[in-house]
Amino acid sequence: MSDGTYCDRCGRPLAAAGGGQGHEACRAARELEPPRYCTRCGRRMVVQVTPDGWSSRCTRHGLTVSPAPR
Ligand SMILES: [Zn+2]
Numbered sequence: 177m178s179d180g181t182y183c184d185r186c187g188r189p190l191a192a193a194g195g196g197q198g199h200e201a202c203r204a205a206r207e208l209e210p211p212r213y214c215t216r217c218g219r220r221m222v223v224q225v226t227p228d229g230w231s232s233r234c235t236r237h238g239l240t241v242s243p244a245p246r
């Protein structure tokens with residue numbers, strides 16, 4: 177589902193040399209937590225929790241908001 181280059185929870189490259197291990201836990205945690213790192217540049221984002229969910233802002237790539245609840 178994520179089309180970014182970096183993990184949005186730990187900020188490491190998804191396709192790291194050696195297999196990109198360990199992001200399954202990140203993905204599971206992301207069901208409960210807002211993203212902390214930009215998927216496009218790996219920078220730490222400013223996270224705000226809102227009544228509707230969350231918003232995360234990258235200084236380079238702007239705002240990402242939580243997907244609409246299903
Ligand atoms: Zn990760």
Ligand SMILES: [Zn+2]
Binds near residue numbers: 214219238
């Ligand atoms: Zn970014």
